[in-house]
Every structure is written in C-alpha cells, then in structure tokens.
Amino acid sequence: MKKPSITFNLNGLQFAFLLLLLVFTTFSVSSATASTSAATNSTALGIAQQAEDSIAASPEIASETTTKAEGKPFWQTLKETLIALFFLTFFVGASIYMYLELKRVYFVPITLAQVLEERKTRNMTDDSTDEQDANTNHFLESVFNDWSVISAAGEEELRAPRKRIHVQNACRKLEEAKNHLSTDPILIERINELGEVLNHNAKRRYTGSNKLLIVAGLITAFFILIMGNETFGDYVRNFLNMWFIWGAAIFYFFASYAPQFLIEKREKRFGNANITSGIIGFFAAMFFSAPAYDTVTHWSDGSKTKETNINWIALIIMIFALIIIGTMIFVFGMLNFIRNFVLYA
Structure with a gap:
C-alpha cells in the first residue's frame, strides 16, 4: 500500500505573511517569557528581603508590608483607573457629539405666512422696506459667492458648499437673511433654495x-x-x-x-x-x-x-x-x- 502524499502549495505572498507571523509570535512569546521570568525573580527577591526584615519588625509592620507587596501600588492602580476613565469618557462624549451632529438640521425652510406672523409679533408693517430687502439680498449673495463652483466651464454657474467653513458661514448668514423678515416672495424662495442646497450637501x-x-x-x-x-x-x-x-x-x-x-x-x-x-x-x-x-x-x-x-x-x-x-x-x-x-x- 502506498503511503498518502501530502503537499502544501505555498506561494511567495503567503510565505512572506507566514514568516512575518512566525517572527511576531516568537517575539511575543519570548517577551512574555522574559517578563514572567523577571517578575518571578523580582518577586522571589522581594519575599526574601521581606522575610529578613520581618525578623526585626513588629507583627503589625510585617503584615502591612506583606499586604502592600501582594497588591498593586496605590499610584499604579490610580493611574490605570484614570486612563480607563479617560478613554471611557472620550468614547461616550464623542459618541454623543456625533449622534447630535447626525440629528442636526442646518436650515429650516420659511414661508411668507411665517414671515408676516413674525413681523406682526415685532409690531412691524406687513411689507418689508427696501433696506430690509437689500440686506436680505446681501447675505444671500454672500452665501452663494462663498461656495465653490461645481458646474463645468461654459455652463450655468452652480455653486455648493465644499468645506466645513462653507457650511458654518452659510448657516449663520442664512439665519441673518431670515431675521430681516423680507416679504419679497423672490427673496424668500431664494432663501429656501440656498437652504435646501446646504441641507443636501451637509447631510x-x-x-x-x-x-x-x-x-x-x-x-x-x-x-x-x-x-x-x-x-x-x-x-x-x-x-x-x-x-x-x-x-x-x-x-x-x-x-x-x-x-x-x-x-x-x-x-x-x-x-x-x-x-x-x-x-x-x-x-x-x-x-x-x-x-x-x-x-x-x-x-x-x-x-x-x-x-x-x-x-x-x-x-x-x-x-x-x-x-x-x-x-x-x-x-x-x-x-x-x-x-x-x-x-x-
């Protein structure tokens, strides 16, 4: 009866990873062995030294020394606890921050009825002044001009936010435009149009x-x-x-x-x-x-x-x-x- 023949097909890439894995494992095992040996020797020397000191020491001092030797030093335990609390706090805090960012709405559309209601609340006239319309248009143009051009050359110029600073400035300037309470339907439509572009790109x-x-x-x-x-x-x-x-x-x-x-x-x-x-x-x-x-x-x-x-x-x-x-x-x-x-x- 012929004995079974087993062959391993190992290409060069697999051999390289296997070699790297063997080196890593050997290094880890040797490091762990060295650490264990050093810890064992250190513990043995410490016990021997404590035994010699305990001959002349009172039972209370010997008991206290033994207790400290068996457990971790207070400062080491405190350091490990603080590190763990730091990472845990960072995990929780960053996760909450990111969750709130996901739920954030950058722009809320407005209607002419809402503008008229707000103007009534502020004891203002039903129609906005030319100055209010001009200020509203100023902020809208500032938002549009601040964004990056996304259309190709020769096409109608289209812009959109492409940076974090674009999003932040657009949020602030659109709110300023809304606060002027322009009753011009064209300006209200323009505010909502730019706000929709902002929400789409920031989502x-x-x-x-x-x-x-x-x-x-x-x-x-x-x-x-x-x-x-x-x-x-x-x-x-x-x-x-x-x-x-x-x-x-x-x-x-x-x-x-x-x-x-x-x-x-x-x-x-x-x-x-x-x-x-x-x-x-x-x-x-x-x-x-x-x-x-x-x-x-x-x-x-x-x-x-x-x-x-x-x-x-x-x-x-x-x-x-x-x-x-x-x-x-x-x-x-x-x-x-x-x-x-x-x-x-």
Missing part, C-alpha cells in the same frame, strides 16, 4: 465598512466563548470585559458618517473604494484563492480514495490577520472621527 451618510463591523463582532463572540463561562452572569461579565472592541465598533459606526460634499470629493478622487473593506477582502481572498491539495490513497486491493484538503496555512494567516484588524477598529474609528467630524474640509 451625513454612512461610509464605513460593514465587513469591519462583522469582523469585530465575530472576534468579540470568539473571545467570550473561549473564556470561562459557567453561568449567564459569566457571559455578561466577559462581554463587558470586551468593551474595548464592541465599544470601539459603536464608536467606529458613528465616526463613519461623513457629510455629502466630503463623500463626493472622495469619490471623485478615489472612487467608491473602502480601505478597510479592501484589506479584509484581500486576506479573505488569500485563503479562498489558495489552491487546495488532494490526498490520494492507494489501497492493497487496488482501489484508491481521494480526499481534498484546504490550505491550512492560508487559513491561519487569514484568521490572525482578521483578529489584528478587528482589534484595531478603534484606530480606524479615530481616523474616521478626525476626518469626518474634526478636520473635514
């Missing part, structure tokens, strides 16, 4: 990677399952302990909402490509495009069997890569937060 739309959110969810579930779970309370506790992944996923979700004008600018430059989805798709394609190998077994009675096996090396690379990408979702969320809510221009 936010989700541009994040659904694949990244799925990977983060799978990683969270995976780590919860491999932890010790005996009761429902254990699942809840382990889920809360994984807040830095699922919390970062929530943060990433909100941070991925970009204003329409920014989306259009990016699509003009880079198309509809999503970097994180592309990275995840790349590693998934490495596995699914990796050739499988066949194991053919020849038996003594002349028969033979064939078994198809997947490429385990590509599978391991894909799993490790997705775990790393999924745990880095906070980094991607921070990048989106800065691009879409802080420095968008």
Whole structure:
C-alpha cells in the first residue's frame, strides 16, 4: 500500500505573511517569557528581603508590608483607573457629539405666512422696506459667492458648499437673511433654495465598512466563548470585559458618517473604494484563492480514495490577520472621527 502524499502549495505572498507571523509570535512569546521570568525573580527577591526584615519588625509592620507587596501600588492602580476613565469618557462624549451632529438640521425652510406672523409679533408693517430687502439680498449673495463652483466651464454657474467653513458661514448668514423678515416672495424662495442646497450637501451618510463591523463582532463572540463561562452572569461579565472592541465598533459606526460634499470629493478622487473593506477582502481572498491539495490513497486491493484538503496555512494567516484588524477598529474609528467630524474640509 502506498503511503498518502501530502503537499502544501505555498506561494511567495503567503510565505512572506507566514514568516512575518512566525517572527511576531516568537517575539511575543519570548517577551512574555522574559517578563514572567523577571517578575518571578523580582518577586522571589522581594519575599526574601521581606522575610529578613520581618525578623526585626513588629507583627503589625510585617503584615502591612506583606499586604502592600501582594497588591498593586496605590499610584499604579490610580493611574490605570484614570486612563480607563479617560478613554471611557472620550468614547461616550464623542459618541454623543456625533449622534447630535447626525440629528442636526442646518436650515429650516420659511414661508411668507411665517414671515408676516413674525413681523406682526415685532409690531412691524406687513411689507418689508427696501433696506430690509437689500440686506436680505446681501447675505444671500454672500452665501452663494462663498461656495465653490461645481458646474463645468461654459455652463450655468452652480455653486455648493465644499468645506466645513462653507457650511458654518452659510448657516449663520442664512439665519441673518431670515431675521430681516423680507416679504419679497423672490427673496424668500431664494432663501429656501440656498437652504435646501446646504441641507443636501451637509447631510451625513454612512461610509464605513460593514465587513469591519462583522469582523469585530465575530472576534468579540470568539473571545467570550473561549473564556470561562459557567453561568449567564459569566457571559455578561466577559462581554463587558470586551468593551474595548464592541465599544470601539459603536464608536467606529458613528465616526463613519461623513457629510455629502466630503463623500463626493472622495469619490471623485478615489472612487467608491473602502480601505478597510479592501484589506479584509484581500486576506479573505488569500485563503479562498489558495489552491487546495488532494490526498490520494492507494489501497492493497487496488482501489484508491481521494480526499481534498484546504490550505491550512492560508487559513491561519487569514484568521490572525482578521483578529489584528478587528482589534484595531478603534484606530480606524479615530481616523474616521478626525476626518469626518474634526478636520473635514
């Protein structure tokens, strides 16, 4: 009977990632071993020193020293607590801010009836003065001229906000135009027209990677399952302990909402490509495009069997890569937060 022959089809790209993975794992294990050894030696020396000091010390002092040695120093615990509170506060505060930005309405249309009612409230005449109409028109022209030209050369000039400062200035100037309470129907129509353009371009739309959110969810579930779970309370506790992944996923979700004008600018430059989805798709394609190998077994009675096996090396690379990408979702969320809510221009 011929022994089965197993071969691994490993291309150059897979070999490079496997080598990088082995180096990373070796470095991590050696670092962890060195840290554990150093901690063990330090603990042993500390215990020995305490034992010598406790001979001449009173029982109360020895007990106090032992208690301090067994637990973390107060300042270290305080520092870790403050760091955790800082990140938690940032998570919650930034998420609330982004949620409010998503619900924000930049411009509310007006009608002639509303203008007349407001003029009546202010004890003004039913018809606006020439000065009020001129001031209204001044702010409207200022809004339009401040925006960027989006029409092609030779066509009717069309403008729209393309920067954050455009949106902020347009909100302020349109409110100023409304406050002059012009009763001219043409000016009221112009106010609503510019306001509609503002709302359309400032409206936010989700541009994040659904694949990244799925990977983060799978990683969270995976780590919860491999932890010790005996009761429902254990699942809840382990889920809360994984807040830095699922919390970062929530943060990433909100941070991925970009204003329409920014989306259009990016699509003009880079198309509809999503970097994180592309990275995840790349590693998934490495596995699914990796050739499988066949194991053919020849038996003594002349028969033979064939078994198809997947490429385990590509599978391991894909799993490790997705775990790393999924745990880095906070980094991607921070990048989106800065691009879409802080420095968008």
